[in-house]
Amino acid sequence: MTLRISNKMQVVRGSVIRQMAEAAATQEGAISFANGNPSSDTFMVEEFARFAADIFYKDPNSVLQYGLSQGYPPLIHALKDRLSTVWGIDFEKNDLIIVSGGQQACDFASKLLLNEGDVVIVEEPSFASCYNTFRSYGATLVGVPMCSDGMDLDKLEQALKDHSEARMLYVIPSFQNPTGFTTSAEKRQKIYDLAKAYNVAIFEDDPYCELRFSGKDIKPIKSLDQDGLVLYAGSFSKVMAPAFRLGFLVFDKSLTTRMIVSKQCTDVHSSLLFQNITYRCMTECDYEGHLANSRAIYKKKSQLMYVELKKKLHPAIRCSQPEGGLFMMLFLPEGMDATPFVWEALRRGVVCVPGSGFMIDQEAPNNGLRLCYSTATEEEIIRGTDILGNLSHEWLTK
Numbered sequence: 001m002t003l004r005i006s007n008k009m010q011v012v013r014g015s016v017i018r019q020m021a022e023a024a025a026t027q028e029g030a031i032s033f034a035n036g037n038p039s040s041d042t043f044m045v046e047e048f049a050r051f052a053a054d055i056f057y058k059d060p061n062s063v064l065q066y067g068l069s070q071g072y073p074p075l076i077h078a079l080k081d082r083l084s085t086v087w088g089i090d091f092e093k094n095d096l097i098i099v100s101g102g103q104q105a106c107d108f109a110s111k112l113l114l115n116e117g118d119v120v121i122v123e124e125p126s127f128a129s130c131y132n133t134f135r136s137y138g139a140t141l142v143g144v145p146m147c148s149d150g151m152d153l154d155k156l157e158q159a160l161k162d163h164s165e166a167r168m169l170y171v172i173p174s175f176q177n178p179t180g181f182t183t184s185a186e187k188r189q190k191i192y193d194l195a196k197a198y199n200v201a202i203f204e205d206d207p208y209c210e211l212r213f214s215g216k217d218i219k220p221i222k223s224l225d226q227d228g229l230v231l232y233a234g235s236f237s238k239v240m241a242p243a244f245r246l247g248f249l250v251f252d253k254s255l256t257t258r259m260i261v262s263k264q265c266t267d268v269h270s271s272l273l274f275q276n277i278t279y280r281c282m283t284e285c286d287y288e289g290h291l292a293n294s295r296a297i298y299k300k301k302s303q304l305m306y307v308e309l310k311k312k313l314h315p316a317i318r319c320s321q322p323e324g325g326l327f328m329m330l331f332l333p334e335g336m337d338a339t340p341f342v343w344e345a346l347r348r349g350v351v352c353v354p355g356s357g358f359m360i361d362q363e364a365p366n367n368g369l370r371l372c373y374s375t376a377t378e379e380e381i382i383r384g385t386d387i388l389g390n391l392s393h394e395w396l397t398k
């Protein structure tokens with residue numbers, strides 16, 4: 001007997017990031033700029049241990065029995081408070097559920113909006129795991145190139161005109177994965193206006209917004225939403241720990257029951273233990289101080305990597321300069337494919353991810369490569385950028 005795989009799962013693609021991580025594992029002593037992990041120096045390990053012990057000794061049933069699908073009410077309350085006061089989201093109009101990471105928010109947004117054959121308009125390059133989620137619901141992807149201040153709006157409008165079957169627009173507005181680019185306030189407003197004019201929902205994926213280390217915060221598109229068009233996803237993966245598997249999804253109040261049923265159908269509820277610990281970290285600790293510490297760690301690493309790259313790389317290579325988050329992107333001269341460059345870098349002991357892994361067509365040549373600075377030590381950043389710098393000069397003068 002042959003297992004017959006559904007059309008939806010036939011079209012998903014393997015992750016290049018995973019491929020690079022596997023290749024790197026065979027390369028002893030390699031320096032990794034590949035994984036988008038947060039720095040383990042940002043984990044509140046003492047507090048996690050103290051709160052977990054306290055909960056298990058004093059009230060174990062509160063985290064061991066079934067809980068509410070929409071999430072732990074005190075955490076929901078604390079989040080709504082922060083999202084309205086800091087990020088301008090209106091909870092008279094909107095509601096929120098706790099989900100198992102931003103990735104699950106993407107799954108629920110897709111389940112809510114997409115029928116087979118629908119089009120999702122996406123930034124390109126972008127986070128390929130969400131591309132796969134959209135594909136797994138039978139959607140076709142249409143890419144709009146990213147500029148340093150967000151999507152190319154002329155191309156976005158053209159894509160909206162050309163695809164009346166578009167149901168969703170996918171944006172990562174802050175410190176985008178993989179480019180590190182941030183969508184400007186003006187572009188956020190224009191993206192919203194265009195989505196409204198063409199009656200397309202926006203899935204706004206914002207896991208890095210709390211990690212701005214230079215420039216001024218920009219409010220999310222959701223804060224502009226008067227029409228219930230925007231589904232807004234956030235994550236605790238980069239501000240608590242990714243293994244907590246916690247995030248949240250904000251949506252128009254009319255959708256609450258559907259969202260709760262989505263959660264019930266998928267995994268009933270997210271970990272009560274980690275929701276409880278997260279709530280206590282947000283309300284009983286110096287949460288602002290914790291965020292400031294994380295930002296300072298990323299600022300130092302990002303600036304070091306940027307300065308070293310500017311000094312060492314061949315001048316024909318462009319480098320994005322993020323104002324927050326975990327990523328920056330290098331761009332080889334137009335028309336050059338970065339994939340062989342990335343394999344040669346790996347052979348010399350530095351792991352990075354080729355830009356093709358973030359494109360709709362992963363086979364097409366692409367001149368970008370993503371560098372993540374969050375987990376490397378300063379010494380590794382200096383040594384790794386030495387290797388990339390030397391390679392770039394050899395590569396571009398050969």
Ligand SMILES: Cc1ncc(COP(=O)(O)O)c(C=O)c1O
Nearest residue numbers: 036101102103127177235237247
């Ligand atoms: C843009 C983006 N969205 C979503 C996610 C998923 O994050 P999580 O499911 O861990 O919250 C990531 C993770 O790296 C990401 O970069």
